[in-house]
Amino acid sequence: MDTKSAVELMESSAEVHFSGFHMDGFEQRKASIEQPTTSETDMYKQPFVIGVAGGAASGKTTVCDMIIQQLHDQRVVLVNQDSFYNNLTEEELTRVQDYNFDHPDAFDTEQLLRVMDKLKHGEAVDIPKYDFKSYKSDDMLRRVNPSDVIILEGILVFHDPRVRELMNMKIFVDTDADVRLARRIRRDTTEKGRDIGAVLDQYSKFVKPAFDDFILPTKKYADIIIPRGGDNHVAIDLIVQHIRTKLGQHDLCKIYPNLYVIQSTFQIRGMHTLIRDAKTTKHDFVFYSDRLIRLVVEHGLGHLPFTEKQVITPTGSVYTGVDFCKRLCGVSVIRSGESMENALRACCKGIKIGKILIHREGDNGQQLIYEKLPNDISDRHVLLLDPILGTGNSAVQAISLLIKKGVPESNIIFLNLISAPKGVHVVCKSFPRIKIVTSEIEIGLNEDFRVIPGMGEFGDRYFGTDDDDEQVVVSSQ
Ligand SMILES: Nc1ncnc2c1ncn2[C@@H]1O[C@H](COP(=O)(O)OP(=O)(O)O)[C@@H](O)[C@H]1O
Ligand SMILES: Nc1ccn([C@@H]2O[C@H](COP(=O)(O)O)[C@@H](O)[C@H]2O)c(=O)n1
Numbered sequence: 001m002d003t004k005s006a007v008e009l010m011e012s013s014a015e016v017h018f019s020g021f022h023m024d025g026f027e028q029r030k031a032s033i034e035q036p037t038t039s040e041t042d043m044y045k046q047p048f049v050i051g052v053a054g055g056a057a058s059g060k061t062t063v064c065d066m067i068i069q070q071l072h073d074q075r076v077v078l079v080n081q082d083s084f085y086n087n088l089t090e091e092e093l094t095r096v097q098d099y100n101f102d103h104p105d106a107f108d109t110e111q112l113l114r115v116m117d118k119l120k121h122g123e124a125v126d127i128p129k130y131d132f133k134s135y136k137s138d139d140m141l142r143r144v145n146p147s148d149v150i151i152l153e154g155i156l157v158f159h160d161p162r163v164r165e166l167m168n169m170k171i172f173v174d175t176d177a178d179v180r181l182a183r184r185i186r187r188d189t190t191e192k193g194r195d196i197g198a199v200l201d202q203y204s205k206f207v208k209p210a211f212d213d214f215i216l217p218t219k220k221y222a223d224i225i226i227p228r229g230g231d232n233h234v235a236i237d238l239i240v241q242h243i244r245t246k247l248g249q250h251d252l253c254k255i256y257p258n259l260y261v262i263q264s265t266f267q268i269r270g271m272h273t274l275i276r277d278a279k280t281t282k283h284d285f286v287f288y289s290d291r292l293i294r295l296v297v298e299h300g301l302g303h304l305p306f307t308e309k310q311v312i313t314p315t316g317s318v319y320t321g322v323d324f325c326k327r328l329c330g331v332s333v334i335r336s337g338e339s340m341e342n343a344l345r346a347c348c349k350g351i352k353i354g355k356i357l358i359h360r361e362g363d364n365g366q367q368l369i370y371e372k373l374p375n376d377i378s379d380r381h382v383l384l385l386d387p388i389l390g391t392g393n394s395a396v397q398a399i400s401l402l403i404k405k406g407v408p409e410s411n412i413i414f415l416n417l418i419s420a421p422k423g424v425h426v427v428c429k430s431f432p433r434i435k436i437v438t439s440e441i442e443i444g445l446n447e448d449f450r451v452i453p454g455m456g457e458f459g460d461r462y463f464g465t466d467d468d469d470e471q472v473v474v475s476s477q
């Protein structure tokens with residue numbers, strides 16, 4: 001009988017086969033290039049652009065004002081599509097009741113694009129002020145400074161694909177037609193000094209048909225649809241929370257181009273909400289942690305180098321693709337890092353996974369007490385697994401060991417679920433060439449050096465060692 005030990009068996013698998021592949025890495029890296037490209041680093045310098053569309057008087061401006069109010073500590077600017085209404089000619093002015101202000105052609109979209117392009121590239125712009133009474137831009141211009149968040153609001157901001165392309169988040173304010181009409185009548189008669197008959201004529205002749213033909217069809221582009229506009233405080237709170245997360249990420253990613261935060265979606269936020277909830281059962285905690293870990297692992301694999309590979313398809317055609325990096329291994333930081341091993345194994349068939357145990361003595365002094373790593377680890381790219389990056393002390397200890405074993409710094413990808421800014425600073429400053437892939441950046445650490453908001457002791461929650469109630473029943477035949 002073969003007398004190979006478990007460790008030898010672990011070592012014996014020579015090659016790694018992937019069952020998953022992340023396109024981000026493919027798009028960003030055309031070859032085995034280790035340094036970030038300019039476009040990657042530039043990406044994080046761009047402001048976060050939010051588009052807010054919806055019918056006239058649906059509550060767009062109200063929603064924007066509420067978002068801006070809640071983000072009072074951030075640099076946010078509002079750009080109104082109204083500012084880009086074309087001025088009316090003398091002839092059009094004489095028959096203003098026949099002019100369609102709700103048609104896409106009523107706006108100077110080219111100018112809007114020029115303005116947005118400048119703002120996105122950090123330049124201040126002067127925006128015309130539109131006067132609804134005179135139907136003209138007045139001579140006063142509004143200076144808009146470059147900011148971290150730009151909100152672009154208007155009935156037709158989702159109509160032109162080039163304008164949509166600029167947006168990182170699209171919100172559609174969905175309010176019933178009768179409510180919109182009632183508000184419009186009140187607004188146009190009191191604020192614009194218009195006659196109620198003229199308001200109703202304009203509504204039936206232009207506003208309603210344009211809503212059906214041009215505005216409503218753009219609802220499908222929205223990432224978020226807000227029913228009841230400004231009355232929907234829950235939706236606005238969620239949006240603000242999402243923007244804050246993005247801004248936190250932006251800042252750290254600007255400083256450290258090797259920090260990759262996977263793109264936040266409401267699915268990802270939903271999973272985070274569940275695993276952070278202290279009331280979540282162990283079963284659900286494991287289920288949603290596993291889903292998130294899988295995403296982080298897939299994203300991490302996208303940062304490995306690859307080579308071009310051509311294959312012949314069953315139709316006899318040539319498909320030019322890529323070949324996976326084969327010199328690869330995982331290293332989990334015991335105990336919570338072990339929760340990430342299954343996801344790595346599911347993506348990379350037969351991958352070798354080493355282990356490091358770092359004993360925590362107090363919160364500052366870290367002591368390494370066990371390691372078992374592949375013998376040829378210095379020739380491999382290493383995926384270091386630990387779900388939480390807190391103070392950075394354990395991570396520094398683990399990375400230092402890998403480097404001592406001969407692993408080049410740039411061959412290490414540290415995968416975790418959540419990262420505290422302190423840990424990111426410590427790791428990225430100590431090892432500027434390693435990559436960190438995470439799913440969310442935390443607010444910080446509390447006085448006990450625990451990550452907040454965090455999710456508690458990950459290992460205890462994942463492996464059920466904090467669960468006093470559970471009884472294991474061993475049945476006898
Ligand atoms: N939730 C609300 N309840 C009552 N009135 C509202 C509400 N939201 C907006 N309004 C009023 O309706 C009018 C249109 O709202 P506004 O936010 O300017 O819409 P939009 O920018 O979509 O045209 C304004 O006079 C505003 O004060
Ligand atoms: N001179 C103008 C220009 C536009 N309108 C109407 O304004 C509506 C868009 O503004 P919101 O704040 O409601 O988005 C649109 O329905 C136009 O009909 C106008 O009446 N007069």
Ligand SMILES: [Mg+2]
Pocket residue numbers: 060061
């Ligand atoms: Mg408005």
